[in-house]
Amino acid sequence: MSHDGHHSIVIPAPGPEFVPHTVAHHFDSPVQEFQACKLGFWLFLATEILLFGGLFAAYFYFHEAYPETFRLGGQQLNWKLGAVNTTVLLLSSWTMAMGVRSAQTSQKKATILFCWLTVLGAAIFMGIKFVEYKAKYEHGFLPLFGGFEVADWFKDTHHVMKDVPHGHMFFAIYFTMTAIHGLHVLIGAGLILWIIKGASKGRFHAGYYLPVDLVGLYWHLVDLIWIFLFPLLYLVP
Amino acid sequence: MTTHTPHVDVHSGAHTGTTNYLNNTSGFMSWAGTLDHKRIGLMYLIGVSMAFLAGGIFALLVRLHLWSPDGALFTNEAYNQIFTLHGAFMVFLFVIPAIPASLGNMVLPLMLGAKDVALPRLNLLSFYLWVTGAALAMYSILAGGFDTGWTFYAPYSLYTNQAVISIGLGIFILGFSSIFTGLNFIVTTHKLRAPGLTWFRMPLFVWAIYATSILQVLATPVLGITVALVALERTYHIGIFDPRLGGDPVLFEHFFWFYSHPAVYIMVLPAFGIISECVSVHSRKPLFGYKMIAFSSLAIAIISFLVWGHHMFTSGQSTYAMFAFSFLTFFVAIPTAIKEFSWVATVWKGSIDLNSPMLYTLAFLIIFAIGGLTGVILGVLNVDIHLHDTYYVVAHFHYVMMGSISLAFFAGLHHWWPKMFGVMYNESLAKLACAIIFIGFNATFIPQFIMGSRGMPRRYAEYAAEYQPFHQASTIGAMILGCGVALMFGYLLASLFAGKKAMQNQWGGVTLDWMTPTPPPLENFHQTPVWRGEVYDYSTLDLRSTQTPVS
Amino acid sequence: MFAHLFQTPQEPQKSFYVADQGVDAWGQLTPLASTFDHVDHVFYFTMWMCVFFFVLIAAVLGWSVLKYRRVRFDQPAASNVTHNTPLEVVWTVIPLILVMIIFAWGWKGSLDMAVAPQDARNYKATAAQWSWTFRYHNDPGSSLNELWLEVDKPAAFTLESKDVLHAFFIPSMRCKRDVVPGRNQRIWFTPTRLGDYHLFCAEYCGKDHSLMYAKVHVVTAEQYGKRPWDTEDPDPKVNGQRTYEALCKSCHAVAGPNTAIAPSWFGLYGKSEAVIEGGQEKTITVDDAYLIESIRNPSAKIVKGYESAGRMSPFDQGQVSDRKLGFIIEYIKSLK
Numbered sequence A: 001m002s003h004d005g006h007h008s009i010v011i012p013a014p015g016p017e018f019v020p021h022t023v024a025h026h027f028d029s030p031v032q033e034f035q036a037c038k039l040g041f042w043l044f045l046a047t048e049i050l051l052f053g054g055l056f057a058a059y060f061y062f063h064e065a066y067p068e069t070f071r072l073g074g075q076q077l078n079w080k081l082g083a084v085n086t087t088v089l090l091l092s093s094w095t096m097a098m099g100v101r102s103a104q105t106s107q108k109k110a111t112i113l114f115c116w117l118t119v120l121g122a123a124i125f126m127g128i129k130f131v132e133y134k135a136k137y138e139h140g141f142l143p144l145f146g147g148f149e150v151a152d153w154f155k156d157t158h159h160v161m162k163d164v165p166h167g168h169m170f171f172a173i174y175f176t177m178t179a180i181h182g183l184h185v186l187i188g189a190g191l192i193l194w195i196i197k198g199a200s201k202g203r204f205h206a207g208y209y210l211p212v213d214l215v216g217l218y219w220h221l222v223d224l225i226w227i228f229l230f231p232l233l234y235l236v237p
Numbered sequence B: 001m002t003t004h005t006p007h008v009d010v011h012s013g014a015h016t017g018t019t020n021y022l023n024n025t026s027g028f029m030s031w032a033g034t035l036d037h038k039r040i041g042l043m044y045l046i047g048v049s050m051a052f053l054a055g056g057i058f059a060l061l062v063r064l065h066l067w068s069p070d071g072a073l074f075t076n077e078a079y080n081q082i083f084t085l086h087g088a089f090m091v092f093l094f095v096i097p098a099i100p101a102s103l104g105n106m107v108l109p110l111m112l113g114a115k116d117v118a119l120p121r122l123n124l125l126s127f128y129l130w131v132t133g134a135a136l137a138m139y140s141i142l143a144g145g146f147d148t149g150w151t152f153y154a155p156y157s158l159y160t161n162q163a164v165i166s167i168g169l170g171i172f173i174l175g176f177s178s179i180f181t182g183l184n185f186i187v188t189t190h191k192l193r194a195p196g197l198t199w200f201r202m203p204l205f206v207w208a209i210y211a212t213s214i215l216q217v218l219a220t221p222v223l224g225i226t227v228a229l230v231a232l233e234r235t236y237h238i239g240i241f242d243p244r245l246g247g248d249p250v251l252f253e254h255f256f257w258f259y260s261h262p263a264v265y266i267m268v269l270p271a272f273g274i275i276s277e278c279v280s281v282h283s284r285k286p287l288f289g290y291k292m293i294a295f296s297s298l299a300i301a302i303i304s305f306l307v308w309g310h311h312m313f314t315s316g317q318s319t320y321a322m323f324a325f326s327f328l329t330f331f332v333a334i335p336t337a338i339k340e341f342s343w344v345a346t347v348w349k350g351s352i353d354l355n356s357p358m359l360y361t362l363a364f365l366i367i368f369a370i371g372g373l374t375g376v377i378l379g380v381l382n383v384d385i386h387l388h389d390t391y392y393v394v395a396h397f398h399y400v401m402m403g404s405i406s407l408a409f410f411a412g413l414h415h416w417w418p419k420m421f422g423v424m425y426n427e428s429l430a431k432l433a434c435a436i437i438f439i440g441f442n443a444t445f446i447p448q449f450i451m452g453s454r455g456m457p458r459r460y461a462e463y464a465a466e467y468q469p470f471h472q473a474s475t476i477g478a479m480i481l482g483c484g485v486a487l488m489f490g491y492l493l494a495s496l497f498a499g500k501k502a503m504q505n506q507w508g509g510v511t512l513d514w515m516t517p518t519p520p521p522l523e524n525f526h527q528t529p530v531w532r533g534e535v536y537d538y539s540t541l542d543l544r545s546t547q548t549p550v551s
Numbered sequence C: 001m002f003a004h005l006f007q008t009p010q011e012p013q014k015s016f017y018v019a020d021q022g023v024d025a026w027g028q029l030t031p032l033a034s035t036f037d038h039v040d041h042v043f044y045f046t047m048w049m050c051v052f053f054f055v056l057i058a059a060v061l062g063w064s065v066l067k068y069r070r071v072r073f074d075q076p077a078a079s080n081v082t083h084n085t086p087l088e089v090v091w092t093v094i095p096l097i098l099v100m101i102i103f104a105w106g107w108k109g110s111l112d113m114a115v116a117p118q119d120a121r122n123y124k125a126t127a128a129q130w131s132w133t134f135r136y137h138n139d140p141g142s143s144l145n146e147l148w149l150e151v152d153k154p155a156a157f158t159l160e161s162k163d164v165l166h167a168f169f170i171p172s173m174r175c176k177r178d179v180v181p182g183r184n185q186r187i188w189f190t191p192t193r194l195g196d197y198h199l200f201c202a203e204y205c206g207k208d209h210s211l212m213y214a215k216v217h218v219v220t221a222e223q224y225g226k227r228p229w230d231t232e233d234p235d236p237k238v239n240g241q242r243t244y245e246a247l248c249k250s251c252h253a254v255a256g257p258n259t260a261i262a263p264s265w266f267g268l269y270g271k272s273e274a275v276i277e278g279g280q281e282k283t284i285t286v287d288d289a290y291l292i293e294s295i296r297n298p299s300a301k302i303v304k305g306y307e308s309a310g311r312m313s314p315f316d317q318g319q320v321s322d323r324k325l326g327f328i329i330e331y332i333k334s335l336k
């Protein structure tokens, strides 16, 4: 029962290890709740895509302006590590999809397991990113704590970029894009941990798996964006 | 059913007791933690009104300073900060959230026959994001202010020695507040319509908010990434917008206007929605060209993504870009022209009640014609070369943002005031204030058109003496305008304490918002309403409800 | 707390505008002094079109309010019509035709403004916070905040910015162009009337944006031939002072102590000064060499106490020739 004597709709749990779900009071049916949240989430994903859209626009703009810089800059990245990371993310997208599937079929243990695997993927991804960043830092490419002049951060220790105009430009774009993407990976991993917590309490089952579904969508988006970033940055066209 | 019963099954509940959303619970947390769209709308209303008054006080300071050519009051640095604050407060804290977040929140679920918006917690989050953004704006003032103009053009915004990062963060957060509100309304409109309320039976206010929401969701992230890049530039000097580092300031302009042009329609479409409601209810006549008005909102929303370059005609774009942007700018005027003519046709042969919401509506129709048509002049390529960045542009956008949108907001405020609070303000004072505002407004901005066409540049702390008469006329006008606004807020507040009881259906509206008890109860309707007839069918109006005071 | 925001009575803001040409009739644009008269034609055409629609709308509204005002509370509308297809087509098509006409007209005009004629004379305008420097074709001379043009001779400008965005705007010539750092833009027009005109900076560029003003003198061929922009005063101090007024005054004081923005020039020459060079503090004596360095490369030695203040941008030969630099030094020497 909720306010004003309205009845709340309760979805029963399919087994003792699960808990029932109460539909939010302002919805008339579970279907309405599910559809509303899903539509809202898709819209949110659209804003995320547009946010990255701005960055991609900047990428293409400067790629057009300084093609040589971008070509040479791209060669400084380790495409093998990038490829490994791409594989890791693709695999984690698959484990996430399996996690959603398990939640839909009320397989509590499998849900938790697949979610952990996805988190593991995220951790490997970030670990490899860390290794890459560290190498870039040693080459003097990392824009951190610089002064007003670009020379304060763009040291280019091995003088590889000295013959192209505005050598720092590629790295500025590279670090902005991958850092913001990395932030999304971290947020995604945090959300999956939250799902794991809920799943171990038995909140997700065939009758109610909405949060797992949405976090899954989010994770696929993170993956999708990387699939664009990888060829653009590591294999500069 | 007799003609006087609405074709809707609602238990109007006029006699079912006195609890409503205002008094069903009390205490600080019952407001601060509320998930009720009406309370959130009300809190927004207070917030945006404060932002408007603050922005208005900055405006008055601007006008006072410009009394004399050497600048009457401030140092140049201080003047630059004040007009920036004025623009930033008015745009980001007032006019973008004003109508959707306050009146939209209040009325949209009522009009749809829903118990709440689809995602009430997200709604509360939007509100607190707004509050955080406002707090960051205040913090930036205390931290030394910012003097970049509301457009934050690089590279000046990268070099200036002021609190640009904190206000940038504030705008980023305000952006997400706006995105979440829009997202929520789209979902609500799709999923929570009452049974029988098909798309073409929705009130036009809902259509307008729906089109606005699409823009909010799709355009605002680009603003977010733009201010984030400016903040990155200022901290790490990555060089994307800084010409010294190989970046391009014109790219910043593209990013900024890609958001900020659609943003002007984010501001104006909800105002169109209010005008559609008021024109119909106060003329007691179905809207002329309902479908055209609904579709033109969508057309505007789509085309407005393609015209941003008209703010950059002097920045040295390619001639092809100029061609396309100018062409599409004219195209966006056509759906707007259709709306304007349809409203006028609705008034014609209506049963016109000259009450205060209607007076504000008529003022809107007149002022918006001027504001929009001067926008069309600015869209002409060679003319804009002369007028760009002069007071002509300043006058244009005040005609739309102050004269049209703010007046529409006032119209909506007066229109739904009795619904929201169950009390009526003093009608005579309301009419007087409307007249003062109308006169003061035109006195402020007509001189600006004239001096702008003669070359007076904007953002000038000091100016050539020959423009002084216009500036002085404008300053006097602003004082009159200020008195009108102060009077309006005065009697509105007074009505909360000493107002007469409003009627159940004060104006005789036939949309669902007028069919709940006044003020509405917690979940809006005692039972989910079922909509049967057509929209704006005044033959269903129960005239008794316009004569029954709220209990 | 807020006292620093206000002007103090002792130092009123001084603008260097001088009203010229008197005030023109109400409702007119500034007197047109260039070949771009199509701007005014389109402007007036569009304006009258707007007036027409405005009057139409106001008239229908006014008439309706008078005629159909609600007098009984239960009065229904006089008509409940919701569609009239012919009418709706008319009010869509007519505005469409009208806006296409003005679009085409304005587009044609803007093409005309885009390409300078062959025989145009070349000028270079350099914008810096907050002054304009003009250079004349291949002439070594330059002038500050004053521009001389020959009447009826097309003038084409290359616009260059030293720091942030500015815009080159001469209302009487109906021309405007942003001055974008890193991109040299072009603009041209033909002055057609003798007289003096305003040149404004129309893009916000910081503190003294509103004082970034130059005067345009449109003169006869004969006067132009005398190269008025090169006129020098026999007294180097006076020349130095002119440059100071135009370029340096917004930051440096010439009487009284240092300000928060920049060191004062008063008693500067010969003084010993603590400066920071490459992170090291040292003491130097202000002499010619130091002053030249401070103008050509201001970041080399920063006077102690200004480490975190805004940096002055360097002035190169184009803006301050060596000769002018010498005048400035003479002027600084004279400030005691």
Ligand code: HEA
Binding pocket: B151, B264, B265, B267, B268, B310, B311, B329, B330, B332, B333, B334, B336, B337, B338, B340, B341, B368, B369, B370, B371, B372, B373, B374, B375, B376, B378, B379, B380, B384, B387, B388, B389, B393, B396, B397, B400, B401, B405, C053, C054, C057, C095, C098, C099
């Ligand atoms: C909500 C705000 C709002 C709205 C609705 C509009 C509406 C329009 N604006 Fe405006 N505009 C601004 C806010 C707004 N603008 C702001 C803030 C700026 C300056 C930003 C800055 O630099 O700081 C600006 C600047 C601006 C410029 C750039 C000027 C410059 O800087 O050089 C241009 C140029 O094309 C322009 C055009 C238009 C057009 C064509 C419309 C059209 O949508 C108008 C359509 C309406 C009508 C046409 C009127 C109604 C119709 C009739 C009466 C019927 C008859 C019609 C015809 C015959 C066509 N606007």
Ligand code: HEA
Binding pocket: B052, B053, B055, B056, B057, B059, B060, B062, B063, B083, B084, B086, B087, B088, B090, B091, B094, B095, B148, B149, B150, B151, B394, B398, B401, B402, B406, B444, B458, B459, B460, B461, B474, B478, B481, B482, B483, B485, B486
């Ligand atoms: C919604 C948007 C909005 C609104 C409503 C307004 C409203 C007003 N604006 Fe604003 N304006 C902008 C948006 C807006 N403006 C923007 C975006 C800019 C560009 C900034 C930039 O260049 O970066 C601008 C710039 C701008 C300028 C140009 C500055 C310059 O270029 O140098 C001027 C000059 O006259 C001006 C004046 C006014 C005036 C007189 C009002 C009036 O309509 C205000 C009316 C309101 C009041 C007068 C308040 C009444 C309150 C009281 C009387 C106090 C009561 C007190 C208490 C209860 C405590 N505005």
Ligand code: CUA
Binding pocket: C127, C128, C129, C130, C165, C166, C167, C201, C202, C203, C204, C205, C206, C209, C210, C212
């Ligand atoms: Cu230079 Cu404004």
Ligand SMILES: [Cu+2]
Binding pocket: B260, B261, B264, B307, B308, B310, B311
């Ligand atoms: Cu625009």
